[in-house]
Amino acid sequence: MRVLMIAPPGAGKGTQGALIAGHFDIPHIATGELLRDHVARRTALGQDIQKYLDRGELVPDQVVLDMVREGVVAAKAAGGGFVLDGIPRNMQQARALYLIGRELEMTADVVLHLLADDGELMRRLLARAALEHRSDDTTDIIAQRLALYHEVTSPIVSWYRDRGILVSVDAMRSADEVGREILTALEAMRPLLDHVPAHARLSIDLTSLGDAFGATDSTAGKTD
């Protein structure tokens, strides 16, 4: 199972990425974590990266793509599955990632798209800020990251929808409820992945199935 996660900051891609990785016993490659690790270790690259993180801007594509390529090569050696969380963030990264996937015979089977509205995301990130003290979890920088998501990341979603590998999930619920729905969907798809090529599949929109998975009535207004 090879999964890409596309979600605005605060929608839960770290939490759900870890859940999927544990469930399918595959590596979880999270670009934000890899970047923050460089900063924490004070590598030369880390000092450069920190400026982008602190401003809520995207780190240059090639820096992230090099890290991810390394992770995908290791994932291939470890059995062939992965959960990639945090990439692609723009169309250039989406194309580059696809080429890496083609070259390594590791293209994604599923793109998981988590949807939630900006007000809820801001609330969650400010709550996280109180616990984790991330330099980019301040009101201004969160607003900048959300704007960037809508401007350059969200447009990629339709590319994956057209390729037939998109699964959209309503993330305006508890992590447990969202996680249950994601694992149910991925388990249902698993037997198909080796037999039905992506171009012959249809993208799946689960966002209206909230009731079956414990939605509240707060799902109105969620956005890409």
Ligand code: AMP
């Ligand atoms: P995240 O942990 O995914 O919220 O990412 C935190 C920060 O890391 C982002 O605001 C960006 O500055 C940087 N980042 C993470 N992934 C990428 C990426 N694929 N391309 C560029 N910058 C990234």
